[in-house]
Amino acid sequence: MDTLRIAGGQVLRPDATIEDADVLIDRDAGTILDIGAGLDADADATLDAEGCLVTPGLVNAHCHVAMTLLRGYADDKPLDTWLREDIWPAEAALTPEDVRVGAELGLVEMIKSGTTSFADMYFDVPEIVDAVEKSGLRARLGHGSVTIGKDEADAWDDIEESIEVAREFDGAADGRIRTAVMPHSLTTVGEEYLREAAVEAHDSDVPVHYHANETSDEVGPIVDDRGERPLAYAQDLGMLTERDFLAHGVHVDDEEISLLADAGTGVVHCPASNMKLASGMAPVQKMLDAGVTVGLGTDGAASNNDLDMFDEMRDAAMLGKLAADDASAVAAEDVVHMATAGSAAAIDLPGGALEVGGVADVAVIDLDAPHLTPANDLVSHLAYATRGSDVRHTVCDGQVLMRDREVLTLDESAAMDRASDAIAALCERV
């Protein structure tokens, strides 16, 4: 057995307690063998965690990773205008190679900020599959389909692509890659296509992932046309099951929260995106109180503008308090749970907790920094004061992806250069 020891740190346990302990990992199986003080000093490899907090790798439960290319490309516009005038035209001009380049940049950014798995909706998914395989990260990937504005043949083609991608790549990269069928949203995909997507996804034993209740502009037309709320519609479509997960859930009423809780459908809260696009404030504390599975996501870098899940935890805690008009709402421990176990449960990937027998997806955070001093409460520090740049090592599936800030699986410098070149070329085309 090939073992890795993360040695000398403080370990965040699933109950949010912290203990001085080593973490011993079976690198072949990619799992945690033991957690405790003074473990096997003869491990085949060691990562020093002296003065560090050892946490589960963070789980970014909703992303469009290749959109790092469009970071800062267009800001400070309402969602609809921003999509129509800037983002969709730029995306229409992206080549598969651009998607690959953008994805690699985003994967580097994730590794450098302690994220070990993510869910992603985009196009040219084979490129993203390759990049994820190379990166060593864990992911649930899918092709985002849109049918409005398309003729019937093109619309069916796009839905078919989402279904085919989900079937073809599920279990890729030695099982680190799982998939979902991903119709873009309840308003950008027509009813018959949504219905088919749900049936085919579940027949293929994969979830459906989609945007829902993101803006009030999106809720109104569904209510007007159908006389029911969006999530009642989703339930009717067969897309509100325990395996499915939706992004945003900003404008959900109490009945929809009950539907989510009863169905066990995961909600991925994206606070930075919801603020930046002025979408609104999701009732996160209400969802947590109702027992909804809530994860956290950065959304794409164009509406964030980074993929740092530490920012997202801070944003979630702060926005959750405003939404509840209660400073005790969405506490530090809650957002740490959302960014780890909550996200992992929402997107149904292993990880999100450091447990014997569980997957070895780990972030090691260097606490030796003025902004993390004094160590009054390390869970508070994780939620409010830690930044992605404090992550020292990142491990996924037992493999070290970053050691002492050096990314080992991808070429950081080349990824940045290629992204700069790709966007320069794209700007000449659009």
Add this chain to the structure above:
Amino acid sequence: MDTLRIAGGQVLRPDATIEDADVLIDRDAGTILDIGAGLDADADATLDAEGCLVTPGLVNAHCHVAMTLLRGYADDKPLDTWLREDIWPAEAALTPEDVRVGAELGLVEMIKSGTTSFADMYFDVPEIVDAVEKSGLRARLGHGSVTIGKDEADAWDDIEESIEVAREFDGAADGRIRTAVMPHSLTTVGEEYLREAAVEAHDSDVPVHYHANETSDEVGPIVDDRGERPLAYAQDLGMLTERDFLAHGVHVDDEEISLLADAGTGVVHCPASNMKLASGMAPVQKMLDAGVTVGLGTDGAASNNDLDMFDEMRDAAMLGKLAADDASAVAAEDVVHMATAGSAAAIDLPGGALEVGGVADVAVIDLDAPHLTPANDLVSHLAYATRGSDVRHTVCDGQVLMRDREVLTLDESAAMDRASDAIAALCERV
């Protein structure tokens, strides 16, 4: 003349344009001699800025810097409970040496995140003065007075201390330290004391700085008791002049915004604190539209939980959009202005812009990072994606305070150790 050249970077100009330029500094005078391409290669010293963005040092316009000791000490509680149950008892147990230790930690944190000047309200101000002098930062300091719950003699003593501190230390540290009289707020200080504070401050040619309209709980009683809004009351007290500045301004109505604009009183927006304490959303875009001078502040580390002005810019842009229900509100350029020239104007300290003849307060930001790639829009990156840890060099008054992430004026490691010891001892006392 002793000169310093910041060489090879891109320079952010006051009109938010960016040009390839060197910055030449007169270190004796602490001012900028020239900005342009290919400046004097024979400067006495050089800071490499290749691949970097050279910006004005950030101005943290409302802080309680010694509260770094209480970072994570108590979180997720409403303002009133948090103050009464946790913060005030802890503060009552702080020794002058604790304040010194907390301040030094906070100053290290500021230098490491590109902040070059700040306004601060606390007690044991002589300790903070010493720490600021040693640090090389620029500051407007004052003693925060509270009179409610005190007998008349103690109340007057506390106001007197604020006035005396303002007189004694104005112009200290070769003029880098200025002062203000700082009654804590319109509700925690009685009317006669506020009136006196304003008269004495202006007689001494210093501003009055106070908290105002932070929570709705604070506005209601003033309206009930006096039949006027808090800022009308402040105007009546003589505390709403062009030199004065107030923190928060969350719950201000349109008339109060007009009062602020007409008076020229600066407002320091503290978005992270306002979110974390669920205080509310300040109408920042409305204030900007009305011509109010708006700066940005972190507030203390206990309600933030860091002193990173890059977090604050991001928070301000995002919260400002939600408050306005408009994704085009409080744009990237606006928050960069607020964190630099806006803050400097609000607290009336030099700085906040890179201009020939202006003070040499500078932050040099390393752009060679995945989360700042590609360079689609560097002003957007400053507002949304840059973190304090991206700052490479910090210069204030012509003096290099940090070079290549090494703080030169304070002992970073000792500051962290002393803070950890101080809070451990304090926790045994309270």
